[in-house]
Structures are given as C-alpha cells and as structure tokens.
Amino acid sequence: MTALGENAxxxxxxxxxxxxxxxxxxxxxxxxxxxxSRDQLKQKNAVDLKAGEEKGLDAALLDRLAxxxxxxxxMIEGLKQIATLSDPIGEISDMSYRPSGIQIGRMRVPxxxxxxxxxxxxxxxxxxxxxxxxxxxxxxxxxxxEAIHSNxxxxxxxxxxxxxxxxxxDAVQVIETTDRAAVGALLQMKDSVDVIIPRGGKGxxxxxxxxxxxxxxxxxxxxCHVYIDEFADKQKALDVAFNSKTQRYGTCNTMETLLxxxxxxxxxxxxxxxxxxxxxxxxxxxxxxxxxxxxxKQAEAADWDTEYLAPILSIKIxxxxxxxxxxxxxxxxxxxxxxxxxxxxxSRRFLREVDSSSVMVNASTRFxxxxxxxxxxxxxxxxxxxxxxxxxxxxxxxxxKYIVLGDGHTRA
Amino acid sequence: MTALGENAxxxxxxxxxxxxxxxxxxxxxxxxxxxxSRDQLKQKNAVDLKAGEEKGLDAALLDRLAxxxxxxxxMIEGLKQIATLSDPIGEISDMSYRPSGIQIGRMRVPxxxxxxxxxxxxxxxxxxxxxxxxxxxxxxxxxxxEAIHSNxxxxxxxxxxxxxxxxxxDAVQVIETTDRAAVGALLQMKDSVDVIIPRGGKGxxxxxxxxxxxxxxxxxxxxCHVYIDEFADKQKALDVAFNSKTQRYGTCNTMETLLxxxxxxxxxxxxxxxxxxxxxxxxxxxxxxxxxxxxxKQAEAADWDTEYLAPILSIKIxxxxxxxxxxxxxxxxxxxxxxxxxxxxxSRRFLREVDSSSVMVNASTRFxxxxxxxxxxxxxxxxxxxxxxxxxxxxxxxxxKYIVLGDGHTRA
Numbered sequence: 001m002t003a004l005g006e007n008a009x010x011x012x013x014x015x016x017x018x019x020x021x022x023x024x025x026x027x028x029x030x031x032x033x034x035x036x037s038r039d040q041l042k043q044k045n046a047v048d049l050k051a052g053e054e055k056g057l058d059a060a061l062l063d064r065l066a067x068x069x070x071x072x073x074x075m076i077e078g079l080k081q082i083a084t085l086s087d088p089i090g091e092i093s094d095m096s097y098r099p100s101g102i103q104i105g106r107m108r109v110p111x112x113x114x115x116x117x118x119x120x121x122x123x124x125x126x127x128x129x130x131x132x133x134x135x136x137x138x139x140x141x142x143x144x145x146e147a148i149h150s151n152x153x154x155x156x157x158x159x160x161x162x163x164x165x166x167x168x169x170d171a172v173q174v175i176e177t178t179d180r181a182a183v184g185a186l187l188q189m190k191d192s193v194d195v196i197i198p199r200g201g202k203g204x205x206x207x208x209x210x211x212x213x214x215x216x217x218x219x220x221x222x223x224c225h226v227y228i229d230e231f232a233d234k235q236k237a238l239d240v241a242f243n244s245k246t247q248r249y250g251t252c253n254t255m256e257t258l259l260x261x262x263x264x265x266x267x268x269x270x271x272x273x274x275x276x277x278x279x280x281x282x283x284x285x286x287x288x289x290x291x292x293x294x295x296x297k298q299a300e301a302a303d304w305d306t307e308y309l310a311p312i313l314s315i316k317i318x319x320x321x322x323x324x325x326x327x328x329x330x331x332x333x334x335x336x337x338x339x340x341x342x343x344x345x346x347s348r349r350f351l352r353e354v355d356s357s358s359v360m361v362n363a364s365t366r367f368x369x370x371x372x373x374x375x376x377x378x379x380x381x382x383x384x385x386x387x388x389x390x391x392x393x394x395x396x397x398x399x400x401k402y403i404v405l406g407d408g409h410t411r412a
Numbered sequence: 413m414t415a416l417g418e419n420a421x422x423x424x425x426x427x428x429x430x431x432x433x434x435x436x437x438x439x440x441x442x443x444x445x446x447x448x449s450r451d452q453l454k455q456k457n458a459v460d461l462k463a464g465e466e467k468g469l470d471a472a473l474l475d476r477l478a479x480x481x482x483x484x485x486x487m488i489e490g491l492k493q494i495a496t497l498s499d500p501i502g503e504i505s506d507m508s509y510r511p512s513g514i515q516i517g518r519m520r521v522p523x524x525x526x527x528x529x530x531x532x533x534x535x536x537x538x539x540x541x542x543x544x545x546x547x548x549x550x551x552x553x554x555x556x557x558e559a560i561h562s563n564x565x566x567x568x569x570x571x572x573x574x575x576x577x578x579x580x581x582d583a584v585q586v587i588e589t590t591d592r593a594a595v596g597a598l599l600q601m602k603d604s605v606d607v608i609i610p611r612g613g614k615g616x617x618x619x620x621x622x623x624x625x626x627x628x629x630x631x632x633x634x635x636c637h638v639y640i641d642e643f644a645d646k647q648k649a650l651d652v653a654f655n656s657k658t659q660r661y662g663t664c665n666t667m668e669t670l671l672x673x674x675x676x677x678x679x680x681x682x683x684x685x686x687x688x689x690x691x692x693x694x695x696x697x698x699x700x701x702x703x704x705x706x707x708x709k710q711a712e713a714a715d716w717d718t719e720y721l722a723p724i725l726s727i728k729i730x731x732x733x734x735x736x737x738x739x740x741x742x743x744x745x746x747x748x749x750x751x752x753x754x755x756x757x758x759s760r761r762f763l764r765e766v767d768s769s770s771v772m773v774n775a776s777t778r779f780x781x782x783x784x785x786x787x788x789x790x791x792x793x794x795x796x797x798x799x800x801x802x803x804x805x806x807x808x809x810x811x812x813k814y815i816v817l818g819d820g821h822t823r824a
Contacts, residue, residue, distance in 0.1 A: 107763065233820065351519065352519075353428075355428065360815070360818065372510065385606060386523065386607060402769065403770075403773075408652060408752075408775075409774065410655035
C-alpha cells in the first residue's frame with residue numbers, strides 16, 4: 001500500500017502538468033480499449049456474477065454488479081463525454097491590479113491523489129477514473145470484493161489508454177487485494193492521499209468518515225423534502241410532489257417527507273394522496289394528515305428521520321413557512337429540499353434559510369444531479385460545507401492557488 | 413464545553429440569516445465598545461503582562477502580548493474596515509438555464525461554527541471574531557492562557573456590540589478556562605464545530621491537525637523561495653530577493669532559501685550577498701555558492717527544510733528552471749514561491765508547475781497576505797488544497813449551495 005501511495009504521488013505530479021489534448025486522448029483511448037475488450041469484460045464479469053450467486057447475493061446486488069452491453073455502452077459514452085468537457089486545470093480567474101501595482105488572480109489546480117472506495121457497481125471504476133484524469137489528479141480505486149474481476153478488467157483498459165496517450169499508467173491504480181484491511185490502510189495514508197470519496201451504503205460511508213485521516217467528500221443520507229406552501233399553484237404542487245417521490249425510489253435525491261401548509265392541505269392532499277396510492281406508494285401521516293386522509297398509517301417520530309429508498313412517504317401538515325423551514329433544518333440530511341410557492345417573499349426566505357446543499361423552488365428534488373446541473377458528470381454529492389457542496393463534478397476535484405505578477409515589485 | 417457548542421450552533425442559525433446592516437452595526441458597535449473600554453483593556457492587559465513577567469516569558473512573547481494604544485487603534489480600525497467590506501453571504505453566482513428548463517446557480521452560505529485556537533496576541537480575538545461575524549458564522553475562541561484577562565476584556569466588548577445590534581451574544585464565545593484539556597475537548601466536537609483554525613507556533617498547529625475531528629484550515633511552515641532565473645533582470649532580482657528576505661524576518665511569507673541559476677550567479681550573487689551582509693543577514697550556501705562567495709557558512713541538508721524566521725538565508729545555485737522547480741516542489745512548504753525572469757515561457761512554466769498556494773513572477777514573497785491581495789483581512793493562510801488555499805479572508809469562511817428555480821418542472 002505504501003508503494004501504491006508513492007506511485008500515485010509521482011503520477012499526480014505528471015498529471016498536474018499534462019496537456020489537455022493528452023488527457024482527452026487518454027479518455028478516448030480508454031473508451032476504445034473498453035470497446036475492444038467488450039467480450040473479455042463480460043467474461044470476467046460472469047466470473048464475478050457466478051461467485052456472487054454462489055455467495056447468495058440478493059437480486060438487487062447482482063443487478064448492480066452486472067456489466068451488460070448497455071452498461072458498457074454507457075461507460076464508453078461517459079468517457080467520451082468527459083473528453084469533451086473543458087479542462088478546468090490552469091484556468092485563471094479574477095486577475096486584477098492592486099494599489100501596490102501587483103496583479104493578482106487565481107489558477108485552478110488539481111487536488112493531487114484522490115482515493116475512491118465504492119461498492120458493487122463496476123462502472124464506477126471507469127467513471128471515477130475519467131473524472132479524476134480530466135481534472136489532473138491521480139486516483140487510487142478500491143472497488144467491492146464481489147466485483148474484483150470486472151474491476152481489474154476495466155483497470156487494464158484504463159492503463160492501456162493512459163499508456164497510449166503517454167500518460168503514467170499509475171495515474172489510475174486499482175487495489176488488487178480484496179483484503180478488507182487494505183481499506184483501513186488506505187484511510188491512514190494522509191501523506192499520499194489528498195482526499196477520499198466513499199460511494200456506497202451508509203455503513204461504508206460511516207466507516208470511511210470515522211477512520212479517514214484525510215478529508216472526505218461524502219453524503220450519508222438523502223432525506224429530501226418538498227414543502228407545499230400556502231401560496232402553491234395546485235397543479236405545480238401535484239406535479240412536483242409526485243415526481244419527487246415516484247420518478248425513482250432508490251436514489252438519494254428522492255423526496256422522503258412531504259410537508260404541506262394547513263391552509264391548502266384540504267384542497268391538495270386528497271388528490272395527491274390518490275395519485276400516490278394509485279402508484280403503490282405507502283403513506284404515513286402526522287395526526288392532522290390522518291384526519292384528512294382516512295386509512296393511512298400514522299407516522300412515528302422515526303419516520304421524519306428515515307431515508308426509505310422505497311415507495312413509502314411520510315407526510316406532515318405544518319402551520320406556516322417558519323414551521324416548514326424549522327422541520328427541514330432539523331430533519332433534512334442537507335441534501336435537497338424544495339418549496340412549491342408562487343409567493344416572492346416565501347421563495348426568497350426558503351432559498352436563504354434552508355441549510356441544504358441544493359435548495360429549490362417549484363422544481364423536483366430529482367433534478368439534484370451532476371448531469372442535470374450541467375457539470376457533465378458527478379463523482380458524488382456532498383452534503384458537507386467544507387470544500388465542495390452539492391453534486392461534485394470536475395471543479396470539486398480541484399483547488400485554486402493564487403498567482404501574482406509583478407515587475408520587480410517589493411513591499412514597502 | 414458541550415453547552416458552548418450548542419450555544420454556538422443556535423447562534424450560527426441566527427447569524428446565517430442576519431441582515432448585512434445588522435452585522436455591520438455590530439462590528440461598529442464592537443469598535444465603539446473597545447474605544448470606550450480602552451483604559452480597562454490596558455488594565456486587564458497589565459495583569460497578564462505582570463503574570464507573564466513573573467512566569468519568565470521572553471521579551472518577544474511579552475511584546476506580542478502587550479495591548480498598546482497603537483494596537484487597540486489597529487483593532488478598532490480593523491473592525492471598521494471589515495464593516496465596509498461587501499457581505500459575501502447570500503451572493504448568487506453562475507445562474508443559468510439548463511435544457512430541462514430549470515434555472516440553476518449557487519448561493520454563498522456561512523460554514524456554521526468556526527473554532528479558533530491561538531496563542532499570545534490578544535488582538536486576534538477581535539480580528540477573528542470580526543471576520544467570522546461578517547461571514548455569518550458563530551465563533552468559539554480559545555486564546556493563550558497568558559492572555560486570558562486581555563481576551564476576556566475584549567470578549568466583553570464583543571458581546572456588548574453584538575447585543576447592541578440585536579445579534580445573539582453567543583455568536584462569539586471565548587473559552588473562559590485556561591485548562592489545556594479544554595482544547596482537547598474542543599477538537600472532538602465535530603457535531604457542533606464545523607472548522608478549526610489554529611494560529612500560532614508549529615507545536616500548536618501540529619497538535620490541532622493531529623487531534624481535530626473536524627476540518628482544519630492551517631499552514632505549518634513558511635519555507636518560501638525566490639528563484640533568480642537565467643533570464644532575470646538584475647535590478648529586479650536584487651530588489652525582490654532583498655525585500656523578500658529583509659522586509660521582515662519573523663513572518664511566514666519571508667524567503668528562507670534563494671535559488672540562483674548558474675548562468676547568472678557570478679553576475680548577481682556577489683552584489684546581492686553584499687546587500688545581505690550589510691543588513692546583517694547570515695548566508696549559508698551550497699558548495700558552488702561557497703566557491704563564489706568566500707567566507708560564508710556551508711549549508712547542511714537540514715537548511716533546505718528550515719524556516720529560520722531570522723536573519724539567516726540559505727542559497728543554492730541550480731542548473732536550470734527544471735532543477736529550481738524540482739527543488740521548490742520538494743522543499744517548499746507550499747506557502748509562497750517567486751521567480752525572477754523576463755522569459756515568457758519560464759514564467760508560464762513556473763506559474764503552472766510550482767505547487768504552492770501563492771506563486772509569483774517578479775514580485776516579493778512578502779506580498780502573500782490577505783490585505784495585499786485585497787481580501788480586506790485574513791484569518792490565516794492555508795497551505796492545504798482542500799477548501800481554501802493561500803490567504804483566507806471572508807470567502808474562505810463560506811461555502812456555496814446550489815439553488816434551483818423552476819416553474820413546476822419535473823424530471824423525465
């Protein structure tokens with residue numbers, strides 16, 4: 001593991017000064033290598049799938065593990081798309097003259113070495129490597145043990161692509177052992193790993209947050225809210241609240257709790273509840289909701305802090321905007337929260353006062369995503385405030401240094 | 413300590429939505445309170461100074477501890493100046509429409525609760541509190557035990573100013589105990605303290621980095637370089653190299669190692685050496701430097717990694733730009749490094765390839781400072797890449813959240 005860290009550091013220095021065309025060529029070469037290795041990828045994936053079945057992995061896990069042709073296509077497409085994004089590295093901004101005569105600005109630089117720890121989806125290997133490569137970083141990848149053969153096959157394509165573009169093959173290293181202790185060792189390597197990004201279940205993310213000696217980019221939960229304000233447009237409320245819950249159930253930006261102003265609950269909730277029930281969503285309501293919608297389950301205290309990732313929704317009727325904001329700031333996981341309102345002042349207050357990484361007006365929480373935000377791709381979503389916040393794309397994998405241009409200037 | 417953290421969290425929520433005028437009024441009210449308490453501040457400071465003398469603190473420490481009229485003036489001036497800076501909180505940037513129809517941008521938000529641990533200078537109490545206040549954060553301050561009476565007197569003025577402006581007095585809390593264990597407890601409080609900023613000697617900063625459970629903004633050393641390139645203008649080289657070393661010896665942005673291209677060493681070094689020696693600077697040279705400048709001390713390996721903070725300078729003659737960049741990236745503390753050159757390509761390569769938080773061309777390293785950079789003030793200098801890098805002003809105490817504006821938009 002120490003050698004791995006040193007190799008990554010050396011590669012990072014070369015990646016930091018790699019030319020844009022060279023990085024783009026590597027991305028395209030990796031895509032080509034994946035295309036040419038399509039059969040091999042599927043063979044190696046079959047080994048993992050067989051082992052997974054024998055080990056008794058459940059159907060959802062096996063599905064995430066599978067490298068179908070469609071998923072290989074998506075990986076290839078993703079690499080080519082990242083090649084078309086503009087290179088953030090070396091970007092200079094905010095140049096201005098100071099009264100002393102010096103000219104000062106900032107230049108975007110890579111973070112250095114990015115460690116990524118992820119679970120069963122082997123496509124993360126290519127996606128994460130591509131984002132780190134484009135942003136001039138070196139990467140150490142540690143995938144799930146159940147995907148080890150698939151990941152190694154993808155890693156071989158990545159090395160080949162890097163070498164084709166005359167970039168250091170060690171710019172992307174995949175940890176080859178499935179030994180769990182390797183993760184522990186990686187999390188201690190603060191001198192050679194600049195940031196760790198865990199992607200996976202809550203258990204993994206909690207372990208990484210607690211043990212890592214270096215900074216971590218992460219989100220633990222996605223407990224997202226939609227608040228239907230007293231000044232909501234009814235149709236927009238129905239559309240957004242329905243879409244936020246039902247467009248996909250298992251994603252972190254899915255709404256888990258619906259808040260409704262008591263001024264409009266009687267008008268909107270029965271219609272909305274019918275839409276949910278028709279879709280097969282189980283509703284759990286506060287006391288007032290229960291009075292309005294007969295035959296629904298009563299929400300317990302724990303419901304307000306639960307990420308269901310399932311067709312279940314908790315509903316609470318609140319007195320006003322203040323109570324809605326208070327509920328959100330107390331129970332939200334600071335991922336994404338949305339207000340439905342036509343009121344100017346309420347929309348401004350919600351945007352300012354809700355302390356989450358994405359705050360929305362009249363839009364579905366499902367939009368909280370790197371692609372939807374125009375970042376090109378995302379390496380994860382951060383619910384922390386330090387460094388990156390919200391969907392993290394190329395920019396979140398970089399930093400800014402100051403540059404100062406003078407003409408022999410000295411300080412008086 | 414737990415109560416302190418909870419109070420800070422509560423205050424942070426109110427500070428986050430405080431109006432700009434209210435924050436500015438508080439800053440001015442604190443300045444007024446300091447002015448009105450001038451005699452009391454000096455009396456309390458005299459208690460600290462007397463105790464320090466009895467304890468046998470050295471002259472430099474006692475000097476830093478002293479609250480003279482001039483220093484009180486500077487504190488008051490600093491507060492008023494921060495009141496005039498524009499408010500970063502709520503600033504919206506990068507608003508644009510996406511093909512889906514949503515409009516997306518980012519809003520600047522406070523970090524939350526900032527912990528600051530510092531040593532003897534009591535004026536840090538006012539400076540740090542002012543920056544955190546303006547940036548909408550709550551602060552927990554822990555000053556040196558030798559300044560406890562001075563710090564408490566300043567803290568009383570701060571509370572008074574906050575209350576005058578109807579802001580929560582707990583927005584700035586000073587830890588009242590001098591018990592060293594309180595620092596240990598503070599460093600564990602990751603649920604209530606969002607970031608820690610240590611200001612002081614290397615021992616303090618190392619302790620904080622190692623023990624803190626939350627992110628840390630810090631720099632350990634200031635080992636800064638000036639490289640006189642083969643294409644340097646001689647007069648600029650003399651001016652900048654002399655100023656970078658001698659303008660002040662004890663600051664972190666002072667040059668500690670001078671690198672000189674062997675193409676120009678014979679022309680420039682003897683004149684420069686005479687300037688240093690006349691000023692009382694001890695020179696320590698590599699072998700080649702020794703051949704050129706008779707009678708100077710030979711540098712040892714440790715010299716290239718030493719922050720002298722004193723009238724001592726190590727000098728190394730290098731073959732070319734590559735060797736200069738390599739030396740800097742190996743020995744620099746990533747604080748500030750400057751090249752003296754008239755060559756376009758060399759200047760561009762130095763700016764891109766030197767991996768430090770401030771990189772300069774033809775300018776004195778002494779410019780690396782929040783005031784000189786136009787940040788208004790600085791809370792410290794970060795040599796890390798995560799979050800803030802270089803001098804940290806108001807912006808480094810903030811984060812960005814995404815805001816999304818729609819019109820009933822749902823995700824397809």
